[in-house]
Amino acid sequence: MAATMNDIARITGLGLATISKYLNGGNVLPRNKALIDDAVKELNFTVNTFARGLKTSRSHTIGVVIPELNFAFFTSIVTYVTDTLRKRGYAVLVCDCRTDEKLEKEMVGFLVDKRVDGILNIPTSPNGEHLQPALDRGVPIVLIDRMIQPLAGQVSGVIVDNADASRKATALLLDGGHRDIGIILGPKGVYTAEQRYAGFREAHGQRGLTVWEEGIVYSDYTMEGGYVAMKKLLSAPQLPTAVFVTNSEMTLGASIALSEKQIRVPEDLSFLSFDKPDLFNALFPTLTSVQQPHNAIGETAANLLLNMLQADKEPIQHQVAMLSTQVLPGTSVRPGPRSKRMTI
């Protein structure tokens, strides 16, 4: 049915090798070049990926495994990754493992069986044994967003400096005079949550201040979680003067709780977020936030993987790219009650 290189050979009178070489970027006489181009167009020919794969053992397909497809950050990363890869001719198999370690492991196996050339993974499992089948077969891996210590040296990675970001954010509040700071965190045990928590403590420590323990709320990175967590903070005997919410979903939930309780920002409460929903650019542009470079994360991860695929037979150099975050200034943070007045 579909045209093959044999058909082109027949029409043009050229040999298979010549055609193959040209189709793969090789040099050919201008006359033959035109001949082949015409035939390709006429026959509506495209290379048979099966045959090519059989010969080259490369599928030009990348597997992406993420915890949840309906989390803004993850989706965003998938989008940028896919874009970058598609421009280089790579297709992307997307697997949402529903934050289920067993499913995650299954999916990695599935992808390996499908002969993907590489795997991008925002890991759910903290130990990384789900990636063993890929490692065994020499499938290059790039971790995104969350590192896995036991895998150091065996995989590459792209992360942001979560601790630093959190430190910067917290510093903003502390230096503004806030002391009773609420922080709404992701689940205990999740890499990013731990790091952001650490940064929060460090910022205090560096200033010789102690953390207001009542303000620490572990949540689950969901909108609902953020909503509930903020409600909890607002209904405690002692109110925070500022709240730092550590991801986009929870920020949305938390801000709804605020608006329900008719709490004004920053008059009644200072508010700071780690990432924020797109919606907020229109809706609440004054929100101060620490932004992760989604685009750069996705692109870097894709490029890191592509480089690993290039490195033909040479031993792959694994590396972890640490991207920095940026404080997007707004007006949702105002000096806290204990701030010293500055001389101007």
Add this chain to the structure above:
Amino acid sequence: MAATMNDIARITGLGLATISKYLNGGNVLPRNKALIDDAVKELNFTVNTFARGLKTSRSHTIGVVIPELNFAFFTSIVTYVTDTLRKRGYAVLVCDCRTDEKLEKEMVGFLVDKRVDGILNIPTSPNGEHLQPALDRGVPIVLIDRMIQPLAGQVSGVIVDNADASRKATALLLDGGHRDIGIILGPKGVYTAEQRYAGFREAHGQRGLTVWEEGIVYSDYTMEGGYVAMKKLLSAPQLPTAVFVTNSEMTLGASIALSEKQIRVPEDLSFLSFDKPDLFNALFPTLTSVQQPHNAIGETAANLLLNMLQADKEPIQHQVAMLSTQVLPGTSVRPGPRSKRMTI
């Protein structure tokens, strides 16, 4: 490097055909069965998908093309589709075309070149010419959510009865006595928006009522759009007594506008939505809404496609599955000013 069936043949002393047959579900002597199983495990063997594909012309891969990955409804569909297909051994190539018709066309071509066995598409382009390359090559297609008239008979589809859903929703408001009903619609020209608009008018027509034209707001199915549209409705000289928001994103945006303006539902305004954000189950459980069966849509689409793939050489029977929606009762709609008191 990787083990092949030849290795298994060598180890077990069996012939290739026997092994191949067994691996594909054929019958083999129990003794040989065990022999092969052992060898497979020992060698960590999996079928080479390239070689298999070359023989069978099937990739066991499905392409999915959607307008936006970061729209809750689309993402949800992708999730269910992927789940269903993976359970049947199919991998899914996800393509987000950014609501760009040119990109959409490009992606269909990309997928065809990748030899996908079938395509699932929530179309951006209203005319369907982007699917021509797939049709030319006999790649089965299932449209989701939006139909394309010119393609009738050439593709299958899964939709919900949008007009009916919208009619039911509007009826609820009209029969509750509302007359000044605001409706926030998707973009003109988009299939679902047109259908939902039609249902809105029909409900009026069936009751001999005229539509309150000032209440009709075309928006863009985004949160921002919903927010802006609701603000617009609320700042007009004449206020609606009820508002019907026609997708999930806009519902979120609209409800934020409500809460900002401190408008109470349903005391000040009745509120009804088409789909709603997950968040609302916790946050605003009383919202009355028309729900689409996301899960069923995804599963049906996947199964329709799988059936088309089964139908080996027989002429494919194209069909359009029309799923029905369900009104999820809440308390966000109360009798309008012009309601007649009912006898109990």
Add this chain to the structure above:
DNA sequence: TTGTAGGCGTTATCAG
């Protein structure tokens, strides 16, 4: 039930 052999469409080697 089992084994043998040919071919699917490319790529890569090696002469010419």
Add this chain to the structure above:
DNA sequence: CTGATAACGCCTACAA
């Protein structure tokens, strides 16, 4: 620069 030719690993008649 070009062209025969031999794999790549699996499936599938066909024969035993």
